[in-house]
Amino acid sequence: MTSILVVHGTGSRGQQYTDMYEEIRRRLVERHPSLSAGDVLPCPWGDTAGSRLNGGGASIPEYDTTKGIGGVRPEDYELVLWHQLYQDPFYELRLLALANNKPGGVSLGQEPPGRRLDRGVRNLQPTATTGLETALKQGGMFDSFIEARTKVVRSDAYLQSLQDAPQALNDYRTAIARAIVAQFVADCLENDTFAPVIWDAALRDKVIEELTGALGNADKGIGSWIGKQLIYLAAKVGVQELAQRKRGALTDAVSPAAGDIIMYQGRGDAIRSFIRDHINAASSPVIVLAHSLGGVACVDLLTMEDMSNKVPLLITVGSQAPLFYELDALYSLGYGSPLPPHFPKRWLNIYDLQDFLSYTASKVFPHGEETATSHKNRPGIEDVEVDNGQPFPLAHSAYWFNPHTWDAIEERLREEEL
DSSP states (O other): OOEEEOOOOOOOOHHHHHHHHHHHHHHHHOOOOTOOOOEEEEHHHHHHSSSSOOOTTTTTTOOEOEEEEOOOOOGGGGHHHHHHHOOOOTTTHHHHHHHHOSSSOOOOTTTHHHHHHHHHHOOTTTTTTTHHHHHHHHTTOGHHHHHHHHHTTTTTHHHHHHTTTOOOOHHHHHHHHHHHHHHHHHHHHTTTTHHHHHHHHHHHHHHHHHHHTTOOOOOOSSSSSSHHHHHHHHHOOOOOOOSOEEEHHHHHHHTTTHHHHHHHHOOOOOHHHHHHHHHHOOSSSSEEEEHHHHHHHHHHHHHHOTTTOSEEEEEESSSOHHHHHTOOOOOOTTTTTOTTSOOSHHHEEEEETTOOTOOOOOSSOTTTTOGGGOOOOTTTTEEEOOOOSOTTTTGTTTGGHHHHHHHHHHHHHHHHHO
């Protein structure tokens, strides 16, 4: 029976890896009835061989830091907005409040539109409709919906945006729905909590569609004039962090992810040995499914050691191995040298243009007598582009919630007669 070994990437530890591994295993078994749960095997190298601050962070001085990005294409406006909302869930509501420069035109004795919408938002229950309840449960939001909504309705941005809201409330319903989802995502990221809606853009949009529908409008997009102005303004302003963090807190946020990369370049033997032992312990043949730095380690391992009788197919997702090779920084192989004959006959490499930690492999690795500058595709290496619908850095881990990722993997597994 074929085994599939799931090799994680940078920074994955403990429950975080377990949650993601369970999601990957569930989807593999769903797509391939011939697979049992026991055929999809974990390879949690981070807990044993990953980096850690051995001195408790003694090397880190205290100072504040900021970061930001700017310069987006017109087609990226919604992506830019989501990047901003993940940092500041009330961003769109603040812009709506600024746009309210005219009274709503309420007749004497008539309830203001903003007050009417506010009442609907505050009274909305996660069981309001079957569609909303299902979407919230699928996204992992059901139990925390009330908490996220409460944070939104108590914010100054929310209250100010509804103060002089016009009769046409479509933009407001959509902005409130996005704010609730963004607040939930922000809470999850702050508490290191797993929820599918964080990574799955289609599921995120489905939750918003159901929320706006429950509030009286099923339009989840950005189609109105006001909505377009909000996105153009977001693009002009750019996406910037709104809060400064201590350097120690910033290091905690990026470590052990950055630490894993640094440590691997200098002392990667332990990680490769951990993966090798798990491959050898699995039933043959073993299909290796590796993410991020895990893909780099697997390329190195399968280049350095002949495991051709064990591993017929390597799948890398969001991997930096091609870049390391082009920079002449790949541990196992100097730039210009071909992959050895014992390297897996097939290598599927999946990337996303919004994932700035993913790279293409087929044009950079030479084969046989070819040189790296010939730019001929090496037989057996296939790059597949997917769109995770998320801004960076969420795009780097969102592959597992993108059906196109699984379509590509499923096709290759079928070809392996799995």
